[in-house]
Structures are given as structure tokens and as C-alpha cells.
Amino acid sequence: MNNGNIFLDLLVRFAPEGTPSWLLDLSAAGVGVGILVAMVSVIAMFCVWMERKVAGHIQCRYGPMYVGGWHGWAQSIADGVKLLLKEDMIPIGADRPLFVLAPALVLGSIFAALAALPLAPGVFFADIDLGLFFILAMSSMTTIGVVMAGWASASKWTVYGAMREAAQVVAYEIPLGISLMVPLIVAGTFNLNEASALQSGWYGMHWYIFQNPFVLPAFALFFISALAETKRAPFDLPEAESELVAGFMTEYSGIRWSFFFMEEYAAMFLMSVVAAVFFLGGFESPFTSLARDVFGEQHFLASLTAGLVLLVKAFGGIFLMMWLRWTLPRVRIDQVMTMGYKYLTPLALLCVLGASIFEALWLGVA
Amino acid sequence: MEPASRVFYTLVTLASLLALGWGAFSAGAPGVSFALFAILTLGGGLMCIWERSVVRSAFSLMATFLGVAGLFLLLGADFLAMAQVLIYVGGILALILFGVMLSPPDLNERSLPRVLGGLAFAGGAAIWLGLRISASVTWATAEELPPMTSHAEEIGVGFLSPEQYVVPFELAAVLLTVALVAAVYIARRRSIDLFPEEDA
Numbered sequence: 001m002n003n004g005n006i007f008l009d010l011l012v013r014f015a016p017e018g019t020p021s022w023l024l025d026l027s028a029a030g031v032g033v034g035i036l037v038a039m040v041s042v043i044a045m046f047c048v049w050m051e052r053k054v055a056g057h058i059q060c061r062y063g064p065m066y067v068g069g070w071h072g073w074a075q076s077i078a079d080g081v082k083l084l085l086k087e088d089m090i091p092i093g094a095d096r097p098l099f100v101l102a103p104a105l106v107l108g109s110i111f112a113a114l115a116a117l118p119l120a121p122g123v124f125f126a127d128i129d130l131g132l133f134f135i136l137a138m139s140s141m142t143t144i145g146v147v148m149a150g151w152a153s154a155s156k157w158t159v160y161g162a163m164r165e166a167a168q169v170v171a172y173e174i175p176l177g178i179s180l181m182v183p184l185i186v187a188g189t190f191n192l193n194e195a196s197a198l199q200s201g202w203y204g205m206h207w208y209i210f211q212n213p214f215v216l217p218a219f220a221l222f223f224i225s226a227l228a229e230t231k232r233a234p235f236d237l238p239e240a241e242s243e244l245v246a247g248f249m250t251e252y253s254g255i256r257w258s259f260f261f262m263e264e265y266a267a268m269f270l271m272s273v274v275a276a277v278f279f280l281g282g283f284e285s286p287f288t289s290l291a292r293d294v295f296g297e298q299h300f301l302a303s304l305t306a307g308l309v310l311l312v313k314a315f316g317g318i319f320l321m322m323w324l325r326w327t328l329p330r331v332r333i334d335q336v337m338t339m340g341y342k343y344l345t346p347l348a349l350l351c352v353l354g355a356s357i358f359e360a361l362w363l364g365v366a
Numbered sequence: 367m368e369p370a371s372r373v374f375y376t377l378v379t380l381a382s383l384l385a386l387g388w389g390a391f392s393a394g395a396p397g398v399s400f401a402l403f404a405i406l407t408l409g410g411g412l413m414c415i416w417e418r419s420v421v422r423s424a425f426s427l428m429a430t431f432l433g434v435a436g437l438f439l440l441l442g443a444d445f446l447a448m449a450q451v452l453i454y455v456g457g458i459l460a461l462i463l464f465g466v467m468l469s470p471p472d473l474n475e476r477s478l479p480r481v482l483g484g485l486a487f488a489g490g491a492a493i494w495l496g497l498r499i500s501a502s503v504t505w506a507t508a509e510e511l512p513p514m515t516s517h518a519e520e521i522g523v524g525f526l527s528p529e530q531y532v533v534p535f536e537l538a539a540v541l542l543t544v545a546l547v548a549a550v551y552i553a554r555r556r557s558i559d560l561f562p563e564e565d566a
Contacts, residue, residue: 137455
């Protein structure tokens with residue numbers, strides 16, 4: 001379970017003798033992708049319900065209460081069925097192939113990025129040495145999908161949304177990458193599994209934000225940039241429902257529209273897990289180290305506790321994003337640009353400089 | 367779709383299927399993946415010069431960039447592959463799209479002699495280069511290749527150690543900074559020249 005791909009291990013155990021290895025690899029990849037897609041769909045549906053509940057309670061109402069009985073838990077399932085059955089419209093003036101390709105591209109690239117996430121110690125879809133780099137590369141491809149959707153729809157609102165998306169993402173990719181360099185300096189690895197394991201110790205509180213004084217401001221910068229990258233309020237200018245109808249996805253309907261929605265929640269989950277792993281200790285917490293002491297290092301329950309701790313941290317991040325969305329007003333596009341280029345980028349560079357000097361002088365790592 | 371495009375894309379699809387079959391027949395699974403990435407690279411490039419709409423051309427560049435990244439990956443250059451996607455697809459292509467998104471499509475007719483001439487030139491060059499290269503290079507087969515490992519640490523050490531590439535690396539950084547500052551300077555000067563009344 002701890003060396004390599006668990007799906008491949010399981011398949012090798014049950015496959016008949018003499019199955020060619022490429023077929024095993026291919027089916028392991030297929031099983032992995034199937035589980036990943038199912039997992040992300042469930043997370044996205046839960047997030048939609050959670051968003052509506054959070055929004056409701058922030059605005060002194062209840063949110064969905066009826067479908068499914070307990071606090072409207074089945075509301076997202078009902079919505080999903082409705083979206084599947086809705087008419088799929090493509091405008092006559094639209095660039096048909098690109099219009100169809102755009103949602104698939106957006107969702108496909110975010111799934112590719114999610115494949116690099118660890119689920120529990122030793123449980124992962126793909127153990128990539130350059131995991132973080134891979135995640136950044138893949139999630140940057142969603143921009144192209146959004147621009148494609150906006151342009152292919154051939155409408156003023158969508159093109160404006162696409163222009164804003166392109167400008168905003170190019171501006172915020174820089175502080176996002178640079179602020180992630182700060183914990184990378186402390187960790188010394190791109191691999192998410194290794195980076196998480198390096199934070200054990202101090203009874204599970206040896207998190208990167210406590211290891212170096214410059215990681216905490218870098219975390220703030222990362223979080224703001226991640227909000228802009230995932231098009232969440234107060235940076236939801238590509239959608240901007242009060243000025244651009246629905247921005248780049250105005251012309252989409254039914255299941256294609258829901259792909260964009262799923263991408264938004266999948267991206268929030270992705271950014272929250274990256275934040276948890278590279279700033280907030282990953283799997284490590286006092287509970288994790290307690291579970292390790294009680295059950296033993298390799299025990300199933302210890303791994304489960306670690307996975308749950310990561311999940312709780314990820315949903316904490318998602319809750320924070322929702323809280324901000326329903327609290328803060330949207331900023332203007334020029335304010336977005338000013339903030340990205342004039343404040344976040346120089347501050348992130350300062351953090352990198354400070355963290356490097358701290359590592360070199362105080363800790364003696366030359 | 368216009369008839370010329372229909373013929374063009376049929377030919378491209380047939381060539382792609384031929385390449386896939388040939389890859390599977392000659393080298394198995396690695397051959398298929400090489401053929402897929404090569405088709406992405408070349409197909410994207412062909413579509414880029416064929417399409418009349420600049421924006422479509424720009425989008426087809428994405429296939430080329432992804433194909434090249436895949437080829438880097440097959441060669442064992444994982445860092446280069448991911449940098450290719452991050453910089454070219456995420457950064458440069460987004461900037462290109464930002465620049466050309468509002469330009470109208472070119473509605474001029476394609477001239478048949480120019481298309482045929484271009485195809486003849488490209489085909490001739492491909493055959494000549496292919497013959498020259500295959501005559502002078504001995505290729506390693508898939509079994510002889512070293513196992514895939516990550517080279518990120520090697521690259522980092524190479525860039526930062528004084529014995530290797532630290533001086534060219536830093537010089538490149540200085541050059542890029544100078545270019546960036548110069549670009550900002552030029553942009554600022556022009557905006558002041560264009561709107562002199564704003565100075566008052």
C-alpha cells in the first residue's frame with residue numbers, strides 16, 4: 001500500500017496470469033480516473049449544498065430545507081438531475097466545435113490537477129515528484145478553457161468575461177507561484193506526500209507556517225491569489241452577474257453549464273488542499289500524532305485519521321472562501337489589476353527574500 | 367464547414383490514423399503515445415496555419431504546446447514538460463488570446479496555387495530532412511532507454527552551483543528584468559505623448 005499506485009497493486013493481485021503490463025497500467029489508470037471523477041462530483045455537490053447553507057445563514061435565512069428531509073441535504077442531487085434533463089442549447093452564431101470543447105477542457109484540466117493530490121499517507125492517484133508544479137501547470141489550463149467558452153459563445157457579455165479572466169489570471173498566477181515558493185524553500189520538495197510528511201513532530205504542530213516567520217504572510221498572499229485564480233468573490237469579475245449577466249458562461253445551459261460550476265468547486269478544493277499541505281501541516285495535527293501513538297504508525301485507522309484531518313482542513317479553507325464571498329463586495333477590474341501587480345507580487349517577492357535569509361542565517365542552511 | 371476545410375481535415379485525420387497504426391505496429395504502447403503526442407503537435411500546427419480566424423489559430427496552438435510537453439515527458443524531461451505547459455499554455459497563450467480575441471476573421475478566399483505550393487514545399491522539406499536525419503542518426507529503441515526519473519534536483523543544482531550555470535542563469539535573469547523595465551518605460555512614454563492634455 002505504501003509503494004506506488006494502490007489501484008495497480010490491487011489489479012496485479014487479482015489479474016489472471018499473463019495479462020500484458022500495458023493493459024494493467026491502462027486499467028489501473030481507468031479505475032483511478034473513475035474514482036477521481038466520482039469523488040470530485042460528490043465533493044462538488046456537497047460544496048453546492050454547503051454554499052447555499054452558508055449563504056443562507058450569513059443572510060439570516062435557512063437555505064434549502066425540504067429536499068431529502070434533513071436540512072435539504074438532497075437539494076444538490078435534485079439540481080443535478082434537473083441539469084441533466086435540461087435542454088442543451090448552442091447559439092446559432094457560436095463557434096460550435098470550440099463551444100463544445102470549452103467545458104470539457106475546463107473540467108479535464110482541473111481533474112488532471114486533482115490527480116496529484118494525496119488522500120492519506122501512502123494513498124494517492126499519482127505520486128508525482130513535481131506534484132505542485134504539475135498542479136499549477138494543469139490548473140493554468142482552465143484559463144484557456146474559460147477564454148475559449150467566452151469567445152466561442154459570440155456574445156458581448158461572454159467576450160468581456162473572457163477578457164477579464166485572461167487578464168486576471170495572468171496577473172495573479174505570478175503572486176500565486178511566488179508565494180508558494182516560500183513554503184517550498186522551507187520544505188525543499190515539490191512532492192505533496194513528502195511535503196506533508198516533513199511537518200510531523202512537535203506533536204503534529206510542526207507546520208510550515210510555524211517553521212519560518214515569512215510563511216504566514218506568504219499564506220495570506222497565497223490565499224488572496226487563490227481566490228482570484230478560482231474566480232471567487234470578491235474577484236468573480238469574469239462572472240460578475242450584476243454587470244455581465246453570467247460572464248463567460250452566459251450562453252451555456254444544462255449539463256455544460258454545470259461543468260463550469262463543478263470546475264469552480266473542484267478548483268476551490270484543489271487550492272484548499274494545496275494550502276493545507278504547504279502551509280497548514282497537511283496530514284499532521286495533534287489528532288494525527290495521537291492516532292499514530294495509539295494505533296501504531298502503519299495502522300489503517302492512523303491513515304484514516306490523517307486523511308480526515310486533511311479533509312477537515314480543506315473544507316475549512318472552502319468555508320473561508322464561502323464566508324468571504326457572502327461578506328465582501330466585488331472589487332473593480334482596475335482594483336484587481338492594481339492589487340495583483342502593485343501589491344501582491346512585490347510583497348510575495350519580499351517574503352521569498354525574507355524566508356531565504358531566515359533559512360540561511362538562523363537555521364544555517366546555506 | 368467549407369469544402370476546402372473538409373478536404374484538409376479529412377486528410378489530417380487519415381494521416382493521424384495512419385501514424386497511430388504505424389506507432390502501435392512498430393513499437394506497441396510507447397509507439398502509440400509517441401504517435402498521439404506527435405499528432406497533437408503537428409495537427410495543432412497545421413490547424414494553426416490553415417484556419418482563417420486568428421483566434422482559432424491561437425487555440426490550436428494549445429494542442430501544439432501540449433503535444434510538445436508530452437514529447438518532453440516521453441524523453442524523461444518532466445520538469446521541462448511541466449514548465450512548457452505552465453509557461454506556454456498558462457501564460458503566453460493566454461496573453462496571445464488576450465491580444466487577438468477582438469480581431470475579426472480573415473474572410474479572403476484561399477488561393478489554390480498558394481496552398482498547393484506550400485504543401486509541396488513542406489512535403490519536400492519533410493522528405494529531404496527525414497532522409498538526411500535517418501541516414502545519420504542511430505535511434506535507441508524503447509528497451510534501451512533509461513528508466514524515467516525526476517531531474518528537478520539536477521536542474522536546480524546545475525543552475526545554482528558556481529561551477530556550472532550560475533553566471534549565465536543570473537545574466538539571463540538580469541536581461542529579462544531589463545527587458546521588463548524597458549517595456550514599462552516605453553509604454554509609459556507613449557501614453558504621455560498620446561495624451562498631452564493629461565499632464566496639465
